[in-house]
Each structure stands twice: as structure tokens, then as C-alpha cells.
Amino acid sequence: MTHNPSVALLGAGIMGAAMGRNILAAGHELRVWNRTAEKARPLADGGAVLAADPADAVRGADVVITMLGDASHVLAVMERAADGLAAGQVWAQMTTAGIEQDQALAFAAAHGTHFVDAPVSGTRQPAEQGQLLVLAAGSPEARTIVQPVFDAVGRATRWVADDAADLPASRLKLVLNSWVLAVTAGAAEAVALARGLGVDPKAFLDVVSGGPLDQPYLRAKAAAILAEEWTPAFSVANAAKDADLIAAAAADAGLRLDVAAAAGARMRRAVEAGHGDADMAANYLVSFEQ
Ligand SMILES: NC(=O)c1ccc[n+]([C@@H]2O[C@H](COP(=O)([O-])OP(=O)(O)OC[C@H]3O[C@@H](n4cnc5c(N)ncnc54)[C@H](OP(=O)(O)O)[C@@H]3O)[C@@H](O)[C@H]2O)c1
Numbered sequence: 181m182t183h184n185p186s187v188a189l190l191g192a193g194i195m196g197a198a199m200g201r202n203i204l205a206a207g208h209e210l211r212v213w214n215r216t217a218e219k220a221r222p223l224a225d226g227g228a229v230l231a232a233d234p235a236d237a238v239r240g241a242d243v244v245i246t247m248l249g250d251a252s253h254v255l256a257v258m259e260r261a262a263d264g265l266a267a268g269q270v271w272a273q274m275t276t277a278g279i280e281q282d283q284a285l286a287f288a289a290a291h292g293t294h295f296v297d298a299p300v301s302g303t304r305q306p307a308e309q310g311q312l313l314v315l316a317a318g319s320p321e322a323r324t325i326v327q328p329v330f331d332a333v334g335r336a337t338r339w340v341a342d343d344a345a346d347l348p349a350s351r352l353k354l355v356l357n358s359w360v361l362a363v364t365a366g367a368a369e370a371v372a373l374a375r376g377l378g379v380d381p382k383a384f385l386d387v388v389s390g391g392p393l394d395q396p397y398l399r400a401k402a403a404a405i406l407a408e409e410w411t412p413a414f415s416v417a418n419a420a421k422d423a424d425l426i427a428a429a430a431a432d433a434g435l436r437l438d439v440a441a442a443a444g445a446r447m448r449r450a451v452e453a454g455h456g457d458a459d460m461a462a463n464y465l466v467s468f469e470q
Pocket residue numbers: 190191192193194195196214215216217219247248249250253256257274275276277300301302303304413414415418422
């Protein structure tokens with residue numbers, strides 16, 4: 181059993197960089213690679229080794245984490261890592277990549293790596309505080325190895341199955357994000373409607389305050405909108421990507437989800453309007469464009 185597994189982190193964006201800091205703080209050896217090397221540099225100041233390429237990052241690591249934008253990045257980066265992989269390594273795939281990951285699963289099997297389906301719930305701040313909720317599926321052997329790493333980045337791990345093949349954790353993540361999208365688009369539209377109707381948005385928040393319609397996520401997104409604070413916790417571009425993943429999964433399941441489709445269209449419109457890198461609360465801005 182590996183008590184203090186060494187880690188290779190592929191991806192140092194908003195989430196990866198925050199997770200990397202907590203992995204270092206928990207005392208794991210960390211090698212990190214990011215397409216844009218400057219973003220990984222602060223982790224080097226904290227003791228991580230910056231790898232020149234993905235293969236260099238994963239060589240000798242007990243656990244490989246992918247925290248990239250989408251499934252296509254994951255596959256492309258892991259293909260670049262292939263030379264450094266060895267049978268028996270655990271691959272924790274933490275990117276929100278949906279349920280079309282057949283190529284990643286086949287890649288893992290071909291290289292003898294233990295694939296753990298492990299998307300996360302929680303955004304920038306919980307990631308920085310090591311308070312993510314890790315949703316995970318993987319073999320008991322892989323669990324034993326990867327658990328200390330999940331403990332470093334999260335407040336808890338919700339193991340949903342022993343078999344990652346059907347991506348049960350990614351399925352749960354899509355369900356969760358359909359809710360996130362509905363609330364975020366709904367919060368933005370309620371504030372926009374208030375403004376359009378000459379109602380003080382704070383009056384809306386006062387009316388729901390403390391009742392069954394109130395909720396922390398509405399508060400957080402409404403506060404960001406009212407302050408015009410668009411620093412991304414979760415970008416509009418990633419929200420649009422998740423809406424597409426939800427739509428594809430729903431269509432495969434024979435479902436028609438109108439709210440998810442509308443939220444996706446709204447997020448894509450926000451990307452086209454130049455807000456892709458802003459926080460997804462910025463979908464508010466497209467309320468005022470015809
Ligand atoms: N932020 C959140 O609240 C949150 C919460 C839960 C889950 N997630 C999910 O976690 C994942 C990462 O999110 P994030 O917020 O950290 O996103 P992000 O800040 O946009 O980071 C994306 C990462 O993917 C890399 N990347 C993008 N395109 C690439 C390509 N073609 N080849 C190689 N690398 C590429 C980026 O590299 P560069 O730095 O070079 O661009 C960066 O490391 C996403 O799947 C997201 O949906 C996010």
C-alpha cells in the first residue's frame with residue numbers, strides 16, 4: 181500500500197492549480213505540467229517540479245491526475261504522456277468530461293493504468309481551501325492508492341461504485357451540473373428581469389430571504405452580478421461545455437431537457453459575446469442583447 185503517493189498533475193487551470201497547492205501542503209511529491217507553463221510556476225515555488233512535457237510529469241508517479249478543460253484535451257494530453265506511463269499507476273480523471281470517454285477508458289486499459297472516474301463538486305474557493313467533494317468510481321485497489329490524494333484536495337470522497345467502466349461518477353456530476361446551470365441562469369435572469377421591470381434586485385433577494393426559495397448559490401451569483409465581479413470561479417466557456425455534455429447525455433437517454441438546453445444556448449451566446457473567460461454569472465450580460 182502506498183501511504184504517501186507521489187502525484188503527477190496534468191492541468192494547472194483554476195481548479196488544477198488550487199488542487200496542486202493542497203497536494204503539496206499534504207506532503208506529496210508533485211510533478212506538474214500545464215500547456216501554458218507560467219500558470220504552473222507558482223506551484224514550483226511551493227515545491228513542485230515543473231515537467232517539460234506530460235510524459236516527464238507522469239514518469240514514476242503513483243497517481244496521475246488530469247484536470248483539463250474537456251475530454252478531447254484529456255485524451256490528447258494522455259497520449260503525449262504515454263511514454264512515461266507504467267502499468268499499475270492510478271489515473272484519476274477529474275476533468276468534467278461527460279460520459280463519452282470510451283477512448284480514455286481504452287487508453288487506460290491499453291497502458292495497464294487503473295482508471296478512477298473522479299470529477300469534483302465545488303468551485304474555485306473550495307478548491308483553494310481543500311474542501312472539494314470528490315465523486316469517485318474505481319477499483320478497491322486504486323482507491324487505496326488514491327485516497328490520500330483525494331483527502332488532500334477534498335473535504336470528502338463519495339465513492340459511488342467499484343467499477344469506473346460506465347462512468348458512474350461522471351453521470352452524477354452531469355446531474356449535479358444540470359442543477360448548477362439552472363440555478364445560475366435562473367439567478368441571472370431574475371436579476372435582469374428585476375432591472376428591466378424597474379424593481380430593485382435587492383427587493384427580490386429580501387423577499388426570498390430565509391424562506392424555501394432562498395439558497396446560498398443564488399446569493400453568491402446575485403452578489404457577483406450586482407457587484408459586476410466577473411473573476412471566474414467557473415467560467416462561462418466551461419459552463420457552455422457542460423451544457424453540451426448534459427444535452428448529449430440526455431439525448432442518449434431519450435430525454436428532453438428544456439431548461440438545460442436554454443441554459444446552454446444562453447452560455448454559448450455569452451461566449452460569442454466575448455465573456456467566455458468570465459465567471460458564468462456573466463451570462464447575466466446577455467439579457468440585455470437582442
Ligand atoms: N472552476 C470550477 O468551478 C469547476 C468546478 C468543478 C469542475 N470543473 C471542471 O474542471 C475542469 C477544469 O476547470 P478549470 O476551472 O480549472 O478550467 P480552466 O481554468 O479553464 O483550466 C483548463 C485547463 O485545461 C488546459 N487546456 C485547455 N485546452 C487545452 C488543450 N487544448 N491542450 C492541453 N491543455 C488544455 C488549460 O491549459 P492552459 O492553462 O494552457 O489554458 C488549463 O490547464 C473543467 O472540466 C471544468 O468543467 C470546474
